[in-house]
Amino acid sequence: MPKYSKCNFELKTSRVIILHTSPETVIGDYERLMRLADYGKFFPDVKDVILKLNLSWTLFFPACSTPVWQLEGVLKVLVEDGFRVFPVENQTVVTHPWKGAYLNKWLPIFEKYAVKFIPLPNVEWVEYEPKSGLLALDELFGSKILIPNLFIGKGIVHLATLKTHGHTTVTCAIKNSFGGLIPKYRHHAHRRIHEVLVDLLQIQREIHPGMFAVVDGTVMGGGAGPRTMIPREGNILIAGADQVAVDSVAARIMGFNPMDIKYLRIAHEKGLGCADLDQIDVVGGLDLRKINFKLKVKRSPVVFFDQLLRGKPLIDRVLFHTPMFKLAILASNIYHDCIWYPTIGRIRVNRFLKTEWGRLWLKYPYGEYPRDTQLKGWDPY
Numbered sequence: 349m350p351k352y353s354k355c356n357f358e359l360k361t362s363r364v365i366i367l368h369t370s371p372e373t374v375i376g377d378y379e380r381l382m383r384l385a386d387y388g389k390f391f392p393d394v395k396d397v398i399l400k401l402n403l404s405w406t407l408f409f410p411a412c413s414t415p416v417w418q419l420e421g422v423l424k425v426l427v428e429d430g431f432r433v434f435p436v437e438n439q440t441v442v443t444h445p446w447k448g449a450y451l452n453k454w455l456p457i458f459e460k461y462a463v464k465f466i467p468l469p470n471v472e473w474v475e476y477e478p479k480s481g482l483l484a485l486d487e488l489f490g491s492k493i494l495i496p497n498l499f500i501g502k503g504i505v506h507l508a509t510l511k512t513h514g515h516t517t518v519t520c521a522i523k524n525s526f527g528g529l530i531p532k533y534r535h536h537a538h539r540r541i542h543e544v545l546v547d548l549l550q551i552q553r554e555i556h557p558g559m560f561a562v563v564d565g566t567v568m569g570g571g572a573g574p575r576t577m578i579p580r581e582g583n584i585l586i587a588g589a590d591q592v593a594v595d596s597v598a599a600r601i602m603g604f605n606p607m608d609i610k611y612l613r614i615a616h617e618k619g620l621g622c623a624d625l626d627q628i629d630v631v632g633g634l635d636l637r638k639i640n641f642k643l644k645v646k647r648s649p650v651v652f653f654d655q656l657l658r659g660k661p662l663i664d665r666v667l668f669h670t671p672m673f674k675l676a677i678l679a680s681n682i683y684h685d686c687i688w689y690p691t692i693g694r695i696r697v698n699r700f701l702k703t704e705w706g707r708l709w710l711k712y713p714y715g716e717y718p719r720d721t722q723l724k725g726w727d728p729y
């Protein structure tokens with residue numbers, strides 16, 4: 349393998365845990381994963397922890413959003429260890445956090461462990477001035493960078509899934525912050541998405557006294573992610589504090605060279621984590637060299653046209669910064685929710701439900717849909 353710059357990261361040797369799991373043992377395996385990672389040491393003198401979920405689709409689809417057993421396994425450990433946990437998720441122009449929490453069966457888990465789900469549109473967002481220079485955020489959004497006041501001074505645990513993404517090749521721990529640190533109009537970041545992800549990682553290191561990532565690979569998603577994917581059973585769990593190392597190991601497992609993924613390469617070069625697999629300490633009993641699911645990344649029609657049109661300045665200004673953008677939102681919803689999901693998606697969901705993981709998913713209840721699901725409005729342009 350080619351030699352890359354030495355990891356300049358304060359964890360010295362970046363450590364990533366990989367475990368094999370099964371539907372029968374997954375809750376206990378999550379505890380074993382976190383204990384083996386000694387996750388608590390990354391939250392010294394911290395008792396308040398943000399639990400950042402991942403909602404890529406309001407509808408349920410395997411590998412798309414945080415699976416219910418991942419939420420239960422991680423939340424159980426955090427609560428039993430005495431952390432005050434704040435589960436959060438944002439809204440996009442095509443997702444609704446309350447509906448997504450219901451359809452992905454998160455609500456009974458929140459109730460079971462006595463924590464309150466917090467949709468980020470309803471919290472206070474404050475202006476933040478990064479302590480380090482930015483690569484793209486200020487160019488795209490101006491000097492007024494907003495972040496949730498709730499996040500400042502609290503630790504954060506990211507719940508990610510193993511899946512491909514049409515914009516970034518893979519989406520894992522680092523991109524999970526995309527849904528937490530940028531308000532609803534974050535689709536503008538697609539034009540320089542790799543640089544934006546590095547900026548967000550830098551901001552996280554400034555505002556959180558501790559960070560940790562837990563990745564669910566029980567069912568992986570390949571193809572035109574992050575929604576219209578081909579689910580594939582993986583039976584793997586991943587965890588670590590170095591988000592660059594976690595994403596790099598995840599990328600390798602999916603079949604990609606992490607240094608070929610721009611945001612990982614930049615983050616490695618800036619010393620924000622380690623993307624060189626030769627410098628990452630992988631533990632847990634699985635040989636990373638023998639794990640390669642050979643997933644392929646594709647672009648859905650929505651991602652394809654997004655990338656095509658954002659490259660043309662005049663079209664970008666007219667389509668994405670004016671009420672015309674409502675047409676793009678409508679087109680995305682029609683394609684994903686009204687065409688793809690009831691046809692191709694339904695076939696893949698039904699196939700999944702016949703597997704052991706699908707049968708486990710069916711055992712979890714939906715719970716009662718909450719009466720108050722009002723969200724504060726955002727300017728989507």
